[in-house]
Amino acid sequence: MLTDADLDALLSGLHADPFSRLGLHADDAGRLWVRALLPGAAEVALLDADSHKRIVELAPRRDGLFEAQVPRRKHRFDYRFAVRWAGGGEGVYADAYGFLPQLGGDELKAFAEGRHMRPWLMLGAHPVQHGDVSGVRFATWAPNARRVSVVGSFNNWDGRRHPMRLRHEAGVWEIFVPHAAEGDLYKFEVIAGNGELLPLKADPYARRAQLRPETASIVAPLPERTPLPRQRERANRRESAISVYEVHAASWRRAASGDFPSWDELAAQLPAYAADLGFTHVQLMPITEHPFDGSWGYQTLGLHAPSARFGPPEGFARFVKACHDRGLGLLLDWVPAHFPTDAHGLAEFDGSRLYEYADPREGFHRDWNTLIYNFGRTEVRQFLIGSALYWIERWGVDGLRVDAVASMLYRDYSRPAGEWIPNLRGGRENLEAISLLREMNEQVGDVEGAITVAEESTSFPGVSAPTYAGGLGFHYKWNMGWMNDTLRYMAEDPINRRWHHDKMSFGLVYAFSENFVLPLSHDEVVHGKGSMLAKMPGDPNDANEWQKFANLRAYYGFMWGHPGKKLLFMGQEFAQAREWNHAESLPWGLLEDERHAGVQRLVRDLNKLYREQAALHRLDCEPGGFEWISAHDAEHAIYAWVRRDGTGRMVIVVCNMTPVPRDGYLLGVPDGVTAWREALNTDSAYYGGSNRGNGVAAAGLPVQSQPAHGRPLSIAIHLPPLATLFFVPI
Template sequence: MLTEADLDALLAGRHTDPFGRLGLHADDSGRLWVRALLPGASEVALLDAGSKKHIVDLTQRRGGFFEAQVPRRKHRFDYRLAVRWAGGGEGVYADPYNFYPQLGDDELKAFAEGRNFRPFLSLGAHLVQHGDVSGVRFAVWAPNAKRVSVVGNFNNWDGRRHPMRLRHIAGVWEIFVPHAGVGDLYKFEIVNGNGALLPLKADPYARQAQLRPDNASIVAPLPEPTPLPRQRERANRRESPISVYEVHAASWRRGVSGEFPTWDELAEHLPAYVADLGFTHVQLMPISEHPFDGSWGYQTLGLYAPSARFGPPEGFARFVKAVHDQGLGLLLDWVPAHFPVDAFGLAEFDGTRIYEYADPKEGFHRDWNTLIYNFGRTEVRQFLIGSALYWIERWGVDGLRVDAVASMLYRDYSRPAGEWIPNIRGGRENLEAISLLREMNEHVGEVEGAITVAEESTSFPGVSAPTYAGGLGFHYKWNMGWMNDTLRYMAEDPINRRWHHDKMTFGLIYAFSENFMLPISHDEVVHGKGSMLAKMPGDDWQKFANLRAYYGFMWGHPGKKLLFMGQELAQRNEWNHAESLPWGLLEDDRHAGVQRLVRDLNKLYREHSALHRLDCEAGGFEWISAHDAEHSIYAWVRRDGTGRMVLVVCNMTPVPREGYSLGVPDGVTAWKEALNTDSAYYGGSNMGNGVAAAGLPVQAQPAHGKRLSITINLPPLATVFFVPI
């Protein structure tokens, strides 16, 4: 019989080796005993698993603990427990304590040594089959815990029912729970090293979770590997046109329920809309599970779970397919920079700071009241890299936009002197985070066609350079400097723009130092910054004209493009995450005109290789006029490296310029207007250069340092594109 000390420890939920006591065991005399801890049971009997024959009734000693000596058996055998519950009901169950360790020593050793970059295959909740018994294998990393149990609706949330086995090689706790299955709710009950019971913890590797305010993890199948469609591999390359439509899924268009749309509702409308507007990619703000709506997903606690706000995970799979069926790519915002302090999450997960840095000077973000991952710890690095690979390999998304990279790169990010810890070299760079990002990008880079994009706001060198060349290895970097400079310029009254002319040209000094993406993201239309239309000066006509001219400037400028949802509508109010976009604006032709312009800019960008093929190379750009501050005019030529060209001219004042001489490159006899943001079709004054088949003939008249020129009409507050005939 079990000793009273062992029994006390089991009933108190503090036994350090439950697998050594529960289940089938031989005593010192070689006699077999079977023991089960089943609080709430009134009767338990031992059955032979094969014949289903009754072997012996177990005796209840106290607190739901049952045991019996097994008659006539000398060797281990497969058995079942027939249980009658005190509250009514009965069943026959396999015993979780009759199964051997679930995880192999090799995979645990790889995890402990930092070599398992797909830890989601080992940890979390996995559906498994042992003979005729189906169930769920639960595994969680909690190296400093004294006891870990899995609790859920399959055991009445009783931590005494399923205490887990500690695999010392990796600090991983595991158990196979027979008869658990898809849809079961679960958490981990953890006793810390001091013997204190922690708040129940959600599974860091959960693939599905409850909708807030509930926060239990849900058993869900592991998605099958989903490779990118072959055409998507080519579409993500640097020489391809990449124009991204950024979406906050909860507020693009409200669902039938009036709150969150389902993945299927989004799949029905969003991809077709984005494709119709000519964008090449959809980018979703973070859709991994997060507790607070107002964080927009940027404070995530479920790096492996599509948010329950939009329905079950299988709906997300259908959404991904719908995006690809429209010929679009899908990028996800991915947040390895920080995580919230909610008690059910990663914070002090096993009673110690295993996911976050131990010292708040390293591990706490003042700006967001969040914690910072310990980027140097092997288990945390695998958790993060595994998440990146999970979304790409298992869901088939094209890539990740990595949020808040600057906050990862610098230890003194948003910290005053004395409130940060230098690196081992005495510097401010976070060497562990830099190493993590490089490693993550190298692994993602092994997936054919997949890309990563960095939101990085500093001048850190080589963000989009290969790791073998000393870079971070991202494929693209958001050009935050370009965005800030040009929006400050556009906010100026046109009469004052002559004094700020360099804000529009400065970006070309460094435009080819990285593979840049030009972002007009959600960050530019929140927190009192106003909408894009509201940023523009002047009366209503000038606001619309300024906005159209700016979009033309952006699409003509080197760099991939990104526009946040609603800006194609010329939204008047800044974005509100709790409301749907103001689709009714399209009933006003001025707003519909801006939408038509965005569609045509994307069409032009995609059709003319000169506007995208050398987006990231100096050979694809040449200034024609960069210094005409007096008239606030800019002109340049885009090239594709094979002889194709596009001329782009911007007039950033409300003064029309008729008969303007524009210098042009050699090799073309005539040019024609391809797009004019002042067209009446877009809501402009319709001043332009006609559509005559003969176009605008090149004249042997020098201008702008060129020996040839054309004479054009330059509309007020407009950008005009010309292509060779």
């Protein structure tokens, strides 16, 4: 019989190896014993699984522990327990302790050695079938725990019921729980190495979770592999037109009740809207599970679970398909830089600082009050890289926009002197994070067509250079310098812009040092920064705010004509008047105002021109795609340049950043063209402007042999106030 010491350890949940005592076991004399720990059971009988005949009644020992010697049997056999519960009801159950180890030695070894880049195939909750028994295989990494149990709706949240088996070679705990099923709630009950019972932990690899404030994980199937459609592979390349519509899914179009939209509601509206406006990609702010709405998803604890705010995960699959059906790529914000300290999450997961750096000088973010992943730890690296691959391979998204890369690259990020730890070479770079990002980008780069985009705000070299050339390996990098400089310029009263002329042109000094995306993101319309429209100068006595709208239209024209891929945050496409509020729907009623509707029409036409004119996108990231015509006319705040596609096709872009029209303005032009046609004018009445311009006559504007801007040829144009114009050859 079971010793009192073993009995006490099992009942207290402290037994080091419950699989050695529960289930079927032979004693030293070769006799078989069977034991079951079933708190709440009144009677337990052992059945033969094949014949269903009763073999023996188990005797109760104490507090739900039952045992018996098995008569007439000398070898292990398949069995079941017939249980009558004290509270009423009865059933026949397979025994979790009657099954052999679930995870193979090779995959555990690969995980321990850092070679398992898809650990979600092994860890987490996986519905499986063993013979005629269906159930769920649970596994979690907790190497410093004394005991781990899986608790949930299938065992009355009782940590005594399903203590897990420790696979010492990898620090992984595992168990197969018969009769657990898809949709069951679960967590892990962990006893730390010092004997402390920790708060129940959600599964780091959960593929579904409860809606906050509830925090349980939910058993969900592993999505099937979903490769990118072939046309999406081509659409993500550097030579393609990429114009991104950034969306906060919870506030894009919220119901009047204030409820979150479902994935299916979003799928029915958002892709069609973005495609109609000519965007090539939708980018979602983080939709991985997170506890606090006000973090906008950037403080996530569920790197493998689409947020329950929008319904079950299968709805997200339909949303991805809806985007692709509309010819749109889908990018997801992905956050490997930090995680929140919530007790049910990754913080001190097994009682030790497991996922985070141990020293707060490395492992705590002052800016966000969050924890920093231990980027050098093998299992943490696999967790993060695996998450990146999971969204791309299993959900078919086009790529990831990686948040807060700068905070990962530098150990002294937002830290005063003396409060950070230098790297092994004595420097400030986080070598482990750099190595992680390179490996992640190499792994994602092996998936045909998938891309990664870095939000990186420093001058760290080679962010979008390939790893074999010493770069980080991202496909694109947000151009934060361009965004900051140009927004500062646009905020100036036009009369002062002559003193800030280089803010608009300086970006061309480094424009081709990376594969840049020009971002006007959510960060520019929160925390008191005001809306894009509110940033624009204008006469405060002008009730119609014509200068504010004209400035914004001209700025959008400048952005779409500038080298670099484009990104615009939702609401900016129709000149949202107030700062974005994550708890409210976008103010769609503004589109009843022609000024706002005109800005929306302009964005649609800018996207159309950008896609149709190869010169505006094919060499976005190469110096051969750009040539200044006029970069130094600070007195008149005029900029002009040529965009080229490398095959002879050209587009001329001209910006007038003052409210003074310039009629008969001589613009130097490249040779080889006899006439130019105005293809888009942000001052058009169609967009809400004064309708000054150069018309759309078929004959266009003839090239004349009159020098201008250091060129022998020119065209005479009407340059409207606060406007950007695009000209194409005839």
